Amino acid sequence: DTGVSQDPRHKITKRGQNVTFRCDPISEHNRLYWYRQTLGQGPEFLTYFQNEAQLEKSRLLSDRFSAERPKGSFSTLEIQRTEQGDSAMYLCASSLGDSHLGNTIYFGEGSWLTVV
Amino acid sequence: KNQVEQSPQSLIILEGKNCTLQCNYTVSPFSNLRWYKQDTGRGPVSLTIMTFSENTKSNGRYTATLDADTKQSSLHITASQLSDSASYICVPGGSYIPTFGRGTSLIVHP
Numbered sequence: 001d002t003g004v005s006q007d008p009r010h011k012i013t014k015r016g017q018n019v020t021f022r023c024d025p026i027s028e029h030n031r032l033y034w035y036r037q038t039l040g041q042g043p044e045f046l047t048y049f050q051n052e053a054q055l056e057k058s059r060l061l062s063d064r065f066s067a068e069r070p071k072g073s074f075s076t077l078e079i080q081r082t083e084q085g086d087s088a089m090y091l092c093a094s095s096l097g098d099s100h101l102g103n104t105i106y107f108g109e110g111s112w113l114t115v116v
Numbered sequence: 117k118n119q120v121e122q123s124p125q126s127l128i129i130l131e132g133k134n135c136t137l138q139c140n141y142t143v144s145p146f147s148n149l150r151w152y153k154q155d156t157g158r159g160p161v162s163l164t165i166m167t168f169s170e171n172t173k174s175n176g177r178y179t180a181t182l183d184a185d186t187k188q189s190s191l192h193i194t195a196s197q198l199s200d201s202a203s204y205i206c207v208p209g210g211s212y213i214p215t216f217g218r219g220t221s222l223i224v225h226p
Binding site for chain 2: 106
């Protein structure tokens with residue numbers, strides 16, 4: 001069990017550029033979540049997958065954001081035409097089974113994005 | 117609207133002292149409550165999880181309590197250590213997507 005892996009850990013990009021983050025969940029975890037966190041705030045939900053199906057998207061996820069989980073394993077989060085307000089830590093998490101049933105959600109170490 | 121209020125927002129204590137962090141929540145549906153510890157620049161790590169029928173859960177020096185009737189939870193840290201310096205986040209859950217609080221920032225000084 002290698003935990004939830006995220007790549008890259010840090011990314012600095014110019015405004016207007018596209019960026020992509022990758023998340024490898026814990027093996028066999030069927031739930032995968034993306035959260036965004038800024039300094040002094042708790043994680044904010046972005047989107048959620050059950051296997052390869054994207055079941056829910058937050059209103060925070062503008063049309064510049066897209067997430068995929070093509071084979072129900074790893075996931076990518078792409079931000080197009082980045083803006084300075086996108087600067088944040090993007091957290092990926094996974095769980096085996098539904099969180100509302102008490103299954104633990106395991107987080108990765110996050111991907112820090114700085115838009116300059 | 118689901119809401120989570122944590123207090124205090126920040127706390128500074130001396131090493132070896134105890135402290136208690138509070139969480140008030142309005143979440144529906146509700147089935148469980150988690151406490152996470154988040155070191156600066158790292159992802160959150162689960163400390164405890166309680167179902168709505170549990171009143172207390174311990175994990176080493178961490179003890180969480182839950183009163184589902186008053187919608188309150190607390191996290192008590194005993195004999196604090198320097199490594200306890202972190203943000204502690206209360207996460208009540210019940211739907212597929214749990215709601216995260218803003219956290220309490222704890223600093224433990226030697």
